[in-house]
Amino acid sequence: MPDVTTSDFKFQPYWWDAAAPTVIEGGNLDAEYDVVVVGSGYTGVSAALHLARAGRSVAIFDRQDPGAGASRRNAGFIGRVLKKSYSDLSASKGNGTAKAIYTELEAAYRFTLDLIESEAIDCFASRPGRFIGATSKGHFDALAADLGKMQAEMGFDYTMVQAERQREEFDTDLYLGGAVIPESGCLHPGLYHKGLLDRAIAAGVAVFGRTEVEEIITSSIGSNEVRTTRGVVRARDVVVGTNGYTTKLGWFRRRVVPFRAYMAATEEMPQLLLEKLIPRGRTVIDSNTNIDFFRPAPDSNRILFGGATGAPLSGHEEITIRMKAILDRVLPDARDLRLSHTWNGYCAGTFDLMPHMGCNGRVHYGMGYNFSGITLGTTFGRKIAGRILGEAGVESMFASSVFPTMPFYSGRPWFLGLVMRYFDWRDRQIARRGS
Numbered sequence: 001m002p003d004v005t006t007s008d009f010k011f012q013p014y015w016w017d018a019a020a021p022t023v024i025e026g027g028n029l030d031a032e033y034d035v036v037v038v039g040s041g042y043t044g045v046s047a048a049l050h051l052a053r054a055g056r057s058v059a060i061f062d063r064q065d066p067g068a069g070a071s072r073r074n075a076g077f078i079g080r081v082l083k084k085s086y087s088d089l090s091a092s093k094g095n096g097t098a099k100a101i102y103t104e105l106e107a108a109y110r111f112t113l114d115l116i117e118s119e120a121i122d123c124f125a126s127r128p129g130r131f132i133g134a135t136s137k138g139h140f141d142a143l144a145a146d147l148g149k150m151q152a153e154m155g156f157d158y159t160m161v162q163a164e165r166q167r168e169e170f171d172t173d174l175y176l177g178g179a180v181i182p183e184s185g186c187l188h189p190g191l192y193h194k195g196l197l198d199r200a201i202a203a204g205v206a207v208f209g210r211t212e213v214e215e216i217i218t219s220s221i222g223s224n225e226v227r228t229t230r231g232v233v234r235a236r237d238v239v240v241g242t243n244g245y246t247t248k249l250g251w252f253r254r255r256v257v258p259f260r261a262y263m264a265a266t267e268e269m270p271q272l273l274l275e276k277l278i279p280r281g282r283t284v285i286d287s288n289t290n291i292d293f294f295r296p297a298p299d300s301n302r303i304l305f306g307g308a309t310g311a312p313l314s315g316h317e318e319i320t321i322r323m324k325a326i327l328d329r330v331l332p333d334a335r336d337l338r339l340s341h342t343w344n345g346y347c348a349g350t351f352d353l354m355p356h357m358g359c360n361g362r363v364h365y366g367m368g369y370n371f372s373g374i375t376l377g378t379t380f381g382r383k384i385a386g387r388i389l390g391e392a393g394v395e396s397m398f399a400s401s402v403f404p405t406m407p408f409y410s411g412r413p414w415f416l417g418l419v420m421r422y423f424d425w426r427d428r429q430i431a432r433r434g435s
């Protein structure tokens with residue numbers, strides 16, 4: 001693909017240039033740990049860090065190199081919203097529940113930013129705000145109604161941007177104005193994850209990369225036997241934070257729906273061009289259910305962007321061509337830019353579109369974040385650790401006893417194409433309302 005990619009093109013996350021997955025084989029296994037953590041992403045590492053600081057012996061097992069999961073592959077957007085809008089949640093669960101859930105999202109956002117500050121993790125965390133571009137007049141109206149409701153009921157801060165001022169936010173004709181959420185933030189997800197992992201190791205957590213957990217067997221007296229590809233260990237508590245990468249653990253595989261998300265980085269561009277394309281340096285998403293998303297890189301003059309989530313793209317050529325098509329369609333003035341990186345990663349949806357934390361006996365879990373895993377993964381990990389330690393204040397609206405599955409579903413989402421088509425249909429319905 002000589003015309004589309006740079007000569008030093010890499011099919012790997014841009015973030016890995018600064019924070020490649022950490023290669024840790026680990027030493028010998030102890031026979032027993034207080035807590036075994038499965039998965040070394042934000043969820044697992046956040047739990048492990050807090051538990052180790054509280055004096056517990058903790059081992060993390062990851063079947064890949066720590067950091068090779070979604071936690072060093074994502075877009076680095078942090079906010080206070082879910083895939084389910086506030087209005088949708090109010091309609092299905094009632095105003096009180098919607099408000100409590102969105103209050104918890106706000107708390108998770110604050111908790112994550114406070115943690116980054118108190119741990120002095122150098123990961124370009126900032127709050128430039130987010131622009132949500134309306135893909136039709138109907139979407140603009142729906143966005144204004146949803147945000148208006150959130151403002152009235154929760155004091156949520158936002159400003160609508162009319163179509164004629166759209167280019168002050170984002171250099172496209174595709175959107176008909178949109179909304180600015182001034183407090184939304186972003187970070188370098190690779191450096192954030194590396195910072196957390198380094199601190200967990202410094203706190204005494206034993207980390208075993210390239211070690212898959214094949215089975216967790218809970219005995220009648222409540223302790224757990226954890227069978228790994230490296231040997232068997234015992235643990236009083238187990239934390240499962242495997243999200244879209246879950247293998248082997250059947251109960252979890254039947255409850256999460258892994259789907260691929262795709263991203264790319266442009267080559268470096270002149271500062272002036274970057275300022276023309278994203279004048280205020282905010283993160284940008286569109287108002288569709290299946291979004292395109294854009295942001296300036298935190299550490300160079302590039303745009304990082306993604307879309308086509310859930311599409312069955314195979315191989316780096318097909319992914320790269322699709323990403324370049326998104327760039328050219330949305331930002332025509334960037335069409336001369338080549339791509340320096342493309343990559344993909346697995347997210348996890350759930351059958352009720354809600355994240356879940358909970359426990360089966362002393363096997364605790366947090367997963368199903370859709371696109372909110374930076375703040376929720378960090379917070380769920382911390383709350384799970386708090387629950388194991390018997391701390392107060394670890395309640396969660398996401399800790400329902402029901403984590404739904406579907407008959408005959410075993411972890412292979414054959415229906416993903418249908419779901420994506422349903423999302424597209426729903427977006428067209430919203431668009432029609434405004435015409």
Ligand SMILES: Cc1cc2nc3c(=O)[nH]c(=O)nc-3n(C[C@H](O)[C@H](O)[C@H](O)COP(=O)(O)OP(=O)(O)OC[C@H]3O[C@@H](n4cnc5c(N)ncnc54)[C@H](O)[C@@H]3O)c2cc1C
Pocket residue numbers: 038039040041042043044061062063064065066067068069070071072073074075076077078211212213214241242243244245246247248249260261262263306344345346347348366367369370371372373374375377
């Ligand atoms: C392209 C992309 C863009 C995204 N953008 C955003 C965003 O902007 N903002 C946001 O908040 N979220 C975003 N997300 C989602 C976010 O990255 C995830 O929700 C979050 O990283 C999940 O963290 P985690 O710790 O739960 O899981 P992960 O970081 O995915 O880690 C799970 C780990 O579990 C390990 N594992 C699985 N099974 C086993 C087993 N049996 N034994 C041992 N190890 C096992 C895997 O190897 C993996 O390393 C995005 C995701 C992708 C892919």
